[in-house]
Amino acid sequence: AQSVTQLGSHVSVSEGALVLLRCNYSSSVPPYLFWYVQYPNQGLQLLLKYTSAATLVKGINGFEAEFKKSETSFHLTKPSAHMSDAAEYFCAVSRSSGNTPLVFGKGTRLSVIA
């Protein structure tokens, strides 16, 4: 069954530094993968999605993610962190069957230090 693992429950970076949030997936078939962001007191907002059209996916707010089948990874990056990027980030995989259409990772909280 498809699942995702997010490495690191909390990541802290300096403003202007590279952001790297890690996500590894487990799937026996090509997965559909998503990154969502949740700002305090808000719902989840879709950052980007991988649907097999291209391995490098560009999303909103300057984020991008690269699908690497050999590493079963879908890490999220941003070249330069901004204070407004501080939030909770969830990696998720879509399932083609079963009771849970979308399976979330446990989340990574990103802190940005001035």
Add this chain to the structure above:
Amino acid sequence: DTEVTQTPKHLVMGMTNKKSLKCEQHMGHRAMYWYKQKAKKPPELMFVYSYEKLSINESVPSRFSPECPNSSLLNLHLHALQPEDSALYLCASSSGQPHSNQPQHFGDGTRLSIL
């Protein structure tokens, strides 16, 4: 601004009260979802509606009762809730069937507190 609108944003209720949460979307999506989210945790799926029919119920206690009056509207009726039901309740929608690999679009949620 989100395209999935949830009301109310905050709700405080006693354990004997009856209240309802409302969710509305006008994107033409035919799959709608209710999630429960506790602090510092990912959302947990509660119910899924597909083409206005309940397709998934993740063993949710009967004190939570979902309703889908039409393709744009999803309600969650609450009765005799427990303190541990305090959480953020999120509604989401997606186009096509729930397992169609289309992304889910979330509302901002209702923050529920049970006294």
